[in-house]
Amino acid sequence: MPSLLFCGPKMAACGMVISIWGVIMLAMLGIFFSAKSAVLIEDVPFTEEDIRNDQHPPQNIYGLYSQVGINCFIAAAVYVAVGAVSLCQVRLNKRQEYMVT
């Protein structure tokens, strides 16, 4: 059976840490973007036209806010996957350690 192990114990641990951090931080960012946080306005990619051509004033901006929020949530989900893969790698690494000794 081909081994599914493709990274060492340090790499796997690094992946675990970064994915935990990523999931928490990106999910929080997603929530804040969905809540239309004013502090995050600098990170919303709006242009002059979005404000000028708005029929119901903040709707365009709000739409962009939700778009970025959704991106954040998806990225968080990606990190959940990365975390799961890293967890498997950690397990496999441990098992291999037992097998060798």
Place this chain on the structure above:
Amino acid sequence: MGELFRSEEMTLAQLFLQSEAAYCCVSELGELGMVQFRDLNPDVNVFQRKFVNEVRRCEEMDRKLRFVEKEIKKANIPTIDTGENPEVPFPRDMIDLEATFEKLENELKEINTNQEALKKNFLELTELKHILRRTQQFFDEMEDPNLLEESSALMEGNEGGRGAPLRLGFVAGVISRERIPTFERMLWRVCRGNVFLRKAEIEDPLEDPTTGDQVHKSVFIIFFQGDQLKNRVKKICEGFRASLYPCPETPQERKEMLAGVNSRIDDLQMVLNQTEDHRQRVLQAASKTMRVWFIKVRKMKAIYHTLNLCNIDVTQKCLIAEVWCPVSDLDSIQFALRRGTERSGSTVPSILNRMQTKQTPPTFNKTNKFTSGFQNIVDAYGIGNYREINPAQYTIITFPFLFAVMFGDMGHGLLMTCAALYLVIRESRLLAQKTDNEMFNMVFAGRYIILLMGIFSVYTGIIYNDCFSKSLNMFGSGWSVRPMFGPKGANWSFETLEGNAVLQLDPAIPGVFNGPYPLGIDPIWNIATNKLTFLNSFKMKMSVILGVIHMIFGVSLSLFNHLYFKKPLNIFLGFIPEIVFMSSLFGYLVLLVFYKWTAYDAFTSKDAPSLLIHFINMCLFNYSDPTTKSLYAGQMGIQVLLVLIALACVPCMLVVKTMVLRRQHLWKKHLGTQKFGGVRVGNGPTEDEAGIMDHDQLSQHSEEGDEFDFGDVAVHQAIHTIEYCLGCISNTASYLRLWALSLAHAQLSEVLWSMVMHLGLSSRSGGGFFGLTIIFAAFATLTVAILLIMEGLSAFLHALRLHWVEFQNKFYSGQGFKFVPFSFESILDGRFDE
């Protein structure tokens, strides 16, 4: 002041150890690790001491063990660390141990020589086998009639009429492959081309028996004619370290020989395998007890080394040791001595006798795993004087706090806390792993410092309202834009918004500012363009306040030192002028800061004066400028008074103290004391310690510090005063680094966010998550590398400097020497250098 805040009270004690019990007693003391032995024969050469022989024997055993350990490592056998702490063997067991090690070493050496001989034999046979195989081919070619024809046809011209085939001699051998080209050239030149060389490479590398390296070799065979050439060829082979083997001439013989060699190789292989097995068994058995043996031998060596420091009584009945030990541990030391005596089976108890001495004892601060990191920070600057106030306790809080003022960010603080928590929670497991990584060990030793630094950073992050350079709006901002519109407000309209890029909110208009944010800084400042102006003013004032408080605390601690060492002069002419000077100038400045914060509101803030101008004017007595409005009524009188008081303190420290010291000295000289022999006899009223000081060893070091040099004292006092007064100003300015570094940290994290994270977030399409995922990984890596590690180190260094220079020079002299107890634990960890 409680005992907690100073180093342990130490005492010098004499130990009278019965010579038969001395060994066991010292071993018990080593297990306890609470006494520091003094060298009582400093003028005796190392080789003339009593237990040199034993130390040498231990050294020899250690060497043997290291040899065995090296062999074990070479054989890749893991040694087991059971964590067991074996007792010290009795001196009589030393012979047994020696015999064991001797036997082990000899056995190993014998096995090694045998194995080497066998391997050499094996190599020779293998080479012979290869020669026989390869040369067969050459001979076949030679016998080939076609070739023979050709060669004889060629030779015909030179030597006329030879019908019979030539009788050619030959030698065969093996040479390492890289030598072949030079070998060939040499043969050609020396024999003038009259030899014929054939060679063939051996595919498998052969093992060199002495070095164990893998060597590639080639088989060669040289044909020649005549004895002259034969001699030459042999000499060349010798020179090139080629090994020659006899090779029979007839194919029949060669075949027989090959069969013989093959069977011998098989036999030899079997013997070799058995030798290797035997060696493995011996090493395996040794590796199990290796660690325990090492500990035993090292402990024994340490004991004999310590016994060498003791004085041998004239009667040879007992050894006299002098030790420094903490007074609080005298009981446990007594108990250890009793145990040692019992263990040795001696009936006469060992005696511990406290001695009076004028020598300064070593400084010993008891620490645990939590406080040791902070104590190390203090000790790195200088070991405190004996019984001096120990700043480590205050450092536990002030160090992480000052660090956090510079590192204030909730997100970064949280990451740091998590990392430190990991180290703290897995502490025992990480300790057991014992890595050699120096960086990791350093971080691990400071895990509690890092934990506190992280927690405090979260706190200051909340106060600064910074989380990865973004603010959290937890309680709702106190500012509102809506009241600015309309006639009641500032008459803002949509045209105003169109026409201006930046607009300023006016807190004086009702409804715009609804009171301060409940905790920390209002999140609205995060998107304001004048954020830096506001934060700089706030952080600058905050650093001055923290600095002045920290320094006044340091000066106050010096009071407890003066009280403890009973130096009233230092209190009245040192501490009091110092603290008055500090508080009348900088304490007043801090009060002004608080006054300015509370006395002006949104309506009057236009009139708020600049504190800096006021402070400069105060020192210059300049009150004539009509443009600077006074802060409060009667300001001029109070300020003039304060400056005058501060100025009056300077001569107090500078001149008065020196004069008083001189008068005291003259008075003492008038009374006078005299020394007779080693005994000091005083005719003053308080000299009742005569006769105690007549110990030989002590009188060497104890010197009478009665010399009074007026010039020296005056210069010293002048330097101290100038340093303090100028220091007050420069140190206060130095605390501004708190502001500077916290600004740098905040700006750096903002730059990181806008240059990296912003890129990932600002995607209008639905596929933006892909970029975001990758960019987040980059953001995380950069955050850890730049903001956590680099910025963390710089903030750590600055916090360290603030403690060492600005805080500790107010009260801490740090000129003591450290208590280094004789303890097996530190010897085995390799921390103790003999």
